[in-house]
Amino acid sequence: xxxxxxxxxxxxxxxxxxxxxxxxxxxxxxxxxxxxxxxxxxxxxxxxxxxxxxxxxxxxxxxxxxxxxxxxxxxxxxxxxxxxxxxxxxxxxxxxxxxxxxxxxxxxxxxxxxxxxxxxxxxxxxxxxxxxxxxxxxxxxxxxxxxxxxxxxxxxxxxxxxxxxxxxxxxxxxxxxxxxxxxxxxxxxxxxxxxxxxxxxxxxxxxxxxxxxxxxxxxxxxxxxxxxxxxxxxxxxxxxxxxxxxxxxxxxxxxxxxxxxxxxxxxxxxxxxxxxxxxxxxxxxxxxxxxxxxxxxxxxxxxxxxxxxxxxxxxxxxxxxxxxxxxxxxxxxxxxxxxxxxxxxxxxxxxxxxxxxxxxxxxxxxxxxxxxxxx
Numbered sequence: 001x002x003x004x005x006x007x008x009x010x011x012x013x014x015x016x017x018x019x020x021x022x023x024x025x026x027x028x029x030x031x032x033x034x035x036x037x038x039x040x041x042x043x044x045x046x047x048x049x050x051x052x053x054x055x056x057x058x059x060x061x062x063x064x065x066x067x068x069x070x071x072x073x074x075x076x077x078x079x080x081x082x083x084x085x086x087x088x089x090x091x092x093x094x095x096x097x098x099x100x101x102x103x104x105x106x107x108x109x110x111x112x113x114x115x116x117x118x119x120x121x122x123x124x125x126x127x128x129x130x131x132x133x134x135x136x137x138x139x140x141x142x143x144x145x146x147x148x149x150x151x152x153x154x155x156x157x158x159x160x161x162x163x164x165x166x167x168x169x170x171x172x173x174x175x176x177x178x179x180x181x182x183x184x185x186x187x188x189x190x191x192x193x194x195x196x197x198x199x200x201x202x203x204x205x206x207x208x209x210x211x212x213x214x215x216x217x218x219x220x221x222x223x224x225x226x227x228x229x230x231x232x233x234x235x236x237x238x239x240x241x242x243x244x245x246x247x248x249x250x251x252x253x254x255x256x257x258x259x260x261x262x263x264x265x266x267x268x269x270x271x272x273x274x275x276x277x278x279x280x281x282x283x284x285x286x287x288x289x290x291x292x293x294x295x296x297x298x299x300x301x302x303x304x305x306x307x308x309x310x311x312x313x314x315x316x317x318x319x320x321x322x323x324x325x326x327x328x329x330x331x332x333x334x335x336x337x338x339x340x341x342x343x344x345x346x347x348x349x350x351x352x353x354x355x356x357x358x359x360x361x362x363x364x365x366x367x368x369x370x371x372x373x374x375x
């Protein structure tokens with residue numbers, strides 16, 4: 001009871017203090033709840049449209065990049081259709097109430113919202129707003145549509161796939177010839193910072209990077225950089241360097257322990273972290289270089305793509321001078337310009353578009369996440 005009285009006293013005191021606080025002086029207009037709600041919906045619709053417009057750009061570049069460079073991905077491959085379809089039910093719950101308005105979706109059938117140029121779906125004549133009915137006679141579900149289509153394609157492999165669909169109410173069919181490409185997913189993250197990364201199970205592109213890359217060739221260079229991290233085995237090499245560092249640190253910790261001084265494994269932890277960072281800048285340079293080749297192999301014109309790094313320096317000025325895990329933007333600009341020139345010379349001579357590697361090592365294969373491995 002005493003505690004309740006004390007809390008009540010403190011609450012009264014806080015209310016009294018807030019009442020005494022200085023507030024705004026302007027007599028601003030009232031905010032009708034219905035007008036705010038209507039504007040909220042307009043902004044939600046616009047944001048969802050913008051997101052899927054950007055996602056279409058990411059998917060289109062990713063399709064070409066992954067299929068053109070399939071050999072670099074060794075055995076980590078998957079079937080690609082170049083097709084994205086959805087229903088409101090198959091999207092995250094927060095989008096469902098306005099997704100039909102934003103994207104023209106139907107509740108009863110999956111609607112095509114993205115077709116990659118030159119993909120099996122595109123070559124078969126499927127276009128946005130087509131309503132999917134079946135794959136090889138099996139109905140396309142309204143829940144989990146994307147996963148179902150991916151699983152279906154993997155089951156049938158490169159065999160022709162007959163798609164039944166509606167276009168403006170008319171029944172049509174198309175035959176898709178699936179293709180094989182790198183399996184690593186490429187996703188879009190709403191993040192205003194111009195960046196991209198890979199955790200070696202997926203590639204993530206920030207929306208801020210899409211606004212920074214002016215052409216599809218620019219975006220292909222950025223995406224190719226992340227793919228090169230995977231195919232060049234950088235994650236495996238970093239882990240190996242960390243283990244080597246940890247062994248050295250453990251020896252030092254053991255020496256101190258023999259002298260009667262306990263370090264709590266401080267040197268092991270520190271040198272492990274140092275090992276992980278070894279060659280970090282060099283790995284980034286290698287990814288820039290190899291990624292440029294990947295973009296050109298995918299058919300993109302990357303002339304002038306080095307200007308990405310000038311634009312990046314305007315967004316993050318510290319990148320001009322500081323090189324910790326990545327090279328400075330001036331270094332990246334000059335290297336990419338030289339790589340573009342090197343590739344152009346090879347194209348003139350009809351030479352293979354193969355990066356110049358000092359040697360080929362067995363550990364330079366892409367590291368496949370356990371859940372993606374084929375037993």
